[in-house]
Amino acid sequence: MTETQATETPATETPGSEARTSEARATGTGQPALVTPALAPAPAPRPGRRALRAFLRWTAAVVVFAGLAGGVGYGLSQAERTDLPGLGTEHDGRWDYGTQKPAALPAGAPGPYDEDNPGAVHHADARDLLLRPPAGAKPDRTLPVEDGWLATKDFLGQYDENYRRGIREQLTENSLRHIAARGWTMPDGTRTRIHLLQFNTEGLADHVHSEVFTSAGLFAKADLVEARQSALNSDWPSSVRDGDSSQYVYDETEPYGKRQVRHAYITAGDTIALVVQSSPGETPEVPFQQTVVLQTRLLG
DSSP, X not given: OOHHHHHHSOOOOOTTHHHHHHHHHHHTSXXXXXXXXXXXXXXXXXXXXXXXXXXXXXHHHHHHHHHHXXXXXXXXXXXXXXXXXXXXXXXXXXXXXXXXXOXXXXXTOOOXXXXXXXXXXXXXXXXXXXXXXXXXXXXXXXXXXXXTEEOHHHHHTXXXXXXXXXXXXXXXXXXXOEEEEEEEEOXXXXXXXXXXXXXXXXXXXHHHHHHHSSTTSTTTTOOBTTBSSEEEOTTOOGGGOOTTOEEEEEEEOSSOOSEEEEEEEEEETTEEEEEEEEEEBSOOHHHHHHHHHHHHHHHO
């Protein structure tokens, strides 16, 4: 290509070069002016997958925690006091009786309140029907039991001597079979004794209870030697009565000696139970009530 041709050939202009040339002339610098291009609005950033997953995990955790909290709250509101760790015995004076399993029945034998047991007879060994001592208890070595059985004369020793012969006659005439007994002492000095008098039928047991162990019976003045001034506890809550058994609860009234005595008779089918509890000073009501209720349930 010749020099003449090169001079005449027009330079190729890029779009916007003319505008830049004009702007350069206008500035007098020979350099194009800097122009900031207009920026289009940036699209909203999409959340990253990692952030999204984290959000979902936290949401799920909150839902699960809320569900657990609600369940725990409901459970605490519904649970019995003895079902909650640490609340069973310390604050209300209850004793730790642990699990009290019902006595085993001989194979094929009915329960005391089954329809095919009209005499309401307990076919289990009477000694197995006795409430087992709570934690911390020591056996009462002064209770003259032999292999779990108590002689009638030793049972009668708890009553006024003027009435012992008459009570013995009632027990004998109504076919008393045997007396099972158990006793223990707690670290605070509280003594507990439980006696189970078993007869041939429920009718005989009810007759003995009404004639001997009630204030309207033939031996109304035959109070316990330890508690000659006892009165029926009319405030005993009806909610503690169980099944077909009945409870008759007595408290020694003031003035009492160094120990207050509480005792209760329980009628349960062919069996009469006597629960006697005493403590130095005033005998606490809560462990006594607990003992009577648990013994009642074992008989039912």
